[in-house]
Amino acid sequence: MDNIEKTISENTKVILLLTTYFNNHDIRQCKPLTVNGYGYFARWLNTFEYQPSDLLNQTKLDEVFERWQSPENHLLVKQKVALNKIDQTINDITSQRISALLDRGVSLSMALEKWSAAGVWILDRGHTLYPPQFKSVLKEQAPAVLFGIGNAQLLSKPSVGFVGSRDADDEDLEATDHYVQMINNIGFQVVSGGAKGIDSRSMLSSLSNGNSSVGVLADSLLKASVNSQWRPYLKSNSLALITPFSPESRFSPANAMARNKFIYLLSQATIVVCSGESDKNKKSGTFEGAKENLKNKWVPLFVSQHKTPIHSGNLSLLKGLSRVTTEAKPLSLGADLDYLSAVINGKDAGYKESILNNATPIQVGLFDSTTEQEDGSTASTIQNRKSDIIPLKPVKLSNDDLIISKTIEDHKLALSNVEIVSDMPLLNSFYQQLKVLFDQHAIPGVQEYIDIKLIEERFPEFEMMGKTALDKWLKYLVDKKLLIRSSKRKKEFCLPIDC
Numbered sequence: 001m002d003n004i005e006k007t008i009s010e011n012t013k014v015i016l017l018l019t020t021y022f023n024n025h026d027i028r029q030c031k032p033l034t035v036n037g038y039g040y041f042a043r044w045l046n047t048f049e050y051q052p053s054d055l056l057n058q059t060k061l062d063e064v065f066e067r068w069q070s071p072e073n074h075l076l077v078k079q080k081v082a083l084n085k086i087d088q089t090i091n092d093i094t095s096q097r098i099s100a101l102l103d104r105g106v107s108l109s110m111a112l113e114k115w116s117a118a119g120v121w122i123l124d125r126g127h128t129l130y131p132p133q134f135k136s137v138l139k140e141q142a143p144a145v146l147f148g149i150g151n152a153q154l155l156s157k158p159s160v161g162f163v164g165s166r167d168a169d170d171e172d173l174e175a176t177d178h179y180v181q182m183i184n185n186i187g188f189q190v191v192s193g194g195a196k197g198i199d200s201r202s203m204l205s206s207l208s209n210g211n212s213s214v215g216v217l218a219d220s221l222l223k224a225s226v227n228s229q230w231r232p233y234l235k236s237n238s239l240a241l242i243t244p245f246s247p248e249s250r251f252s253p254a255n256a257m258a259r260n261k262f263i264y265l266l267s268q269a270t271i272v273v274c275s276g277e278s279d280k281n282k283k284s285g286t287f288e289g290a291k292e293n294l295k296n297k298w299v300p301l302f303v304s305q306h307k308t309p310i311h312s313g314n315l316s317l318l319k320g321l322s323r324v325t326t327e328a329k330p331l332s333l334g335a336d337l338d339y340l341s342a343v344i345n346g347k348d349a350g351y352k353e354s355i356l357n358n359a360t361p362i363q364v365g366l367f368d369s370t371t372e373q374e375d376g377s378t379a380s381t382i383q384n385r386k387s388d389i390i391p392l393k394p395v396k397l398s399n400d401d402l403i404i405s406k407t408i409e410d411h412k413l414a415l416s417n418v419e420i421v422s423d424m425p426l427l428n429s430f431y432q433q434l435k436v437l438f439d440q441h442a443i444p445g446v447q448e449y450i451d452i453k454l455i456e457e458r459f460p461e462f463e464m465m466g467k468t469a470l471d472k473w474l475k476y477l478v479d480k481k482l483l484i485r486s487s488k489r490k491k492e493f494c495l496p497i498d499c
Helices: 010-019 024-029 035-047 052-056 058-068 071-080 086-092 095-102 105-117 132-141 152-156 170-185 198-208 231-235 253-258 260-265 285-296 312-319 337-344 348-356 408-416 425-440 452-458 461-465 467-479
Strands: 121-124 145-150 159-164 189-192 213-216 239-243 269-274 301-304 389-393 492-494
Touching: 010 035, 010 052, 010 095, 010 105, 010 121, 010 145, 035 052, 035 071, 035 086, 035 132, 052 058, 052 095, 058 095, 132 260, 145 152, 145 231, 152 213, 152 239, 159 170, 159 198, 159 260, 159 285, 170 189, 170 198, 170 269, 189 198, 198 213, 198 269, 231 239, 253 260, 253 285, 260 285, 269 285, 269 312, 285 301, 285 312, 301 312, 425 452, 425 467, 452 467, 452 492
Parallel strands: 159 189, 159 269, 189 213, 213 239, 269 301, 301 389
Antiparallel strands: 121 145, 145 239
């Protein structure tokens, strides 16, 4: 809590009074404003230059509701907000209701003392550490406050989201560990939901790798603050747990579904490890969250294909959803890591074009995780990003594979040992992996040719970049006498004898 002001402003206190339950008595006796209700009310107050703390002054409060009751004083605000049932929302906010909510000062004080003792901090929408993408994307539907414990600075660290079933099996959990190692090695932390299964496994995997993590909880933040699973990492400042709900709220399916969007908005891309498919009898939170992300095009969506047969929800996401424009793109863990980094950082379009034009690829640093802005600052691009579904299929690591090494230094060393065949780093890496493929199929004393189909299977990413790119690269290697083609009619290749 050292990185958060311990003194809560009067504005924040009023926002809490308007939006939050403090105890069981509150649940029975009062009705805080909904997300939409507070969103509209806050915009209206701002339009007429009121601060939330002004409502503590009875004269100001009377003035506010005298204006509030005039329909013409809502015309301008209605034009600025995009909320359903605005008129009903306005009618539900009465002076009596607001006064009753504000008249809970004692309950607020007791709750704040209890939460503070547990290390809970509070961010309202005006706080510098409040995630700006929540406000820019969700606008009036952004949470009025966020409650959290741990290192709040992690909310602005580049992240990859992980979502999946609570009922994950060993194969799912192993795939999760594999993906976490991958994204940790290219400079990203994990953000997930903290629930049993894929959520907690991905977070703990990142933490055990010496990286950090953010958990967006649907309930029970206060209990999580003393959970032995999280406590060591909270103390070491490598973990933050946040929730848009009361720190003492109980689990509800609605809250679990509602928090999914915050995982996506805190990440630069999100991986669906395993998902069931929603039907009329049961909703899959993972599946519905992925659909919402694709519909709104928040961040790129990776979908795992680690299991055969593939999970039903994963398969449906890869095939495409009605009313959602999606494009399933094959991607293996042996694929080019610069491209993976480019997708996560929202630079994949330019990267793809540079490959197809046989030009030097744009410089996407393998370990860079943010996008540089014109003013020199770094930030993640959330809006206007193409939201593609990209299947992931884990492969076993070997000493010859130029893929994710166990550590960043190992990976740097591996890349430094690549034979230089051109001024294109990706072509050098491609040729090195191609030599491994030839070695795997070599017969001693025989000049063995490999058919183009086998090369295409080994490098499925060319289906995404376009097979003409593969043809250009192979032709370049043949022209440089680094490959031998059997004939002009057949696309069969082998290495020169001295290779």
